[in-house]
Amino acid sequence: MDTEGKLLLVTLEGIDGSGKSTLHLALRELLADLDPVYTREPGATWVGESVRRAIAEQIDPVTEATLFVADHAAHLAKIIRPALEEGKLVISDRYSDSRYAYQSVTLTGVIPKPEEWLRAMHNGWSIVPDKTFLCVLPIDEALSRLKPQNEREHFEKREVLEKVQNNYLKFACEDPSRFVIVDAMKEKDEIAMFVAGSIRQILQLSRSHCQR
Numbered sequence: 040m041d042t043e044g045k046l047l048l049v050t051l052e053g054i055d056g057s058g059k060s061t062l063h064l065a066l067r068e069l070l071a072d073l074d075p076v077y078t079r080e081p082g083a084t085w086v087g088e089s090v091r092r093a094i095a096e097q098i099d100p101v102t103e104a105t106l107f108v109a110d111h112a113a114h115l116a117k118i119i120r121p122a123l124e125e126g127k128l129v130i131s132d133r134y135s136d137s138r139y140a141y142q143s144v145t146l147t148g149v150i151p152k153p154e155e156w157l158r159a160m161h162n163g164w165s166i167v168p169d170k171t172f173l174c175v176l177p178i179d180e181a182l183s184r185l186k187p188q189n190e191r192e193h194f195e196k197r198e199v200l201e202k203v204q205n206n207y208l209k210f211a212c213e214d215p216s217r218f219v220i221v222d223a224m225k226e227k228d229e230i231a232m233f234v235a236g237s238i239r240q241i242l243q244l245s246r247s248h249c250q251r
């Protein structure tokens with residue numbers, strides 16, 4: 040399918056263990072004919088290395104949050120903007136909603152109104168995705184899919200993941216035209232087919248609007 044001239048940024052979001060990375064991988068095959076740019080946060084550029092280090096060393100939450108934002112800025116500049124300018128379909132495994140969902144939790148009690156602060160940090164230069172697929176599942180199921188407790192990152196705790204998923208669901212309610220909630224308990228092939236089909240539909244719709 041020809042996607043020329045249509046800017047389309049699709050993001051995949053969800054808590055750790057929700058299967059969005061598996062979905063990202065499956066879409067590579069299912070959407071191969073569209074030749075999308077597949078990318079991710081954190082770590083699409085070298086800035087991501089400092090983010091990985093920050094996560095591993097558990098530095099203070101403001102440092103961690105600002106490193107995630109720095110990684111996003113580099114990601115936009117190096118990968119997302121150039122791809123969109125070329126008219127490519129871009130599919131990112133995590134993006135700005137990860138910050139709004141996770142860092143709103145880690146910054147609670149550290150700074151006032153963390154979500155507002157995080158959104159303000161992105162305003163005016165970041166790009167809002169056209170569509171966001173949010174993988175949702177019971178926390179117990181997500182935890183059962185993760186590594187053993189002693190090997191987990193500090194985000195991967197029940198009390199954190201519960202709050203993060205609630206944040207994501209709140210964002211989806213606030214912006215229902217952008218978010219699509221995906222039942223992550225379904226078979227992974229079924230999920231991938233559904234998301235791939237939705238992306239094709241959105242592309243077709245945007246094409247017919249552009250022709251008007």
Ligand code: TYD
Binds near residue numbers: 094192
């Ligand atoms: P990710 O590499 O997607 O995790 P994994 O591949 O292990 O599932 O992301 C690493 C962690 O970073 C994950 O727990 C989510 C968290 N994260 C944030 O807290 N804020 C962010 O802005 C991003 C992009 C990720």
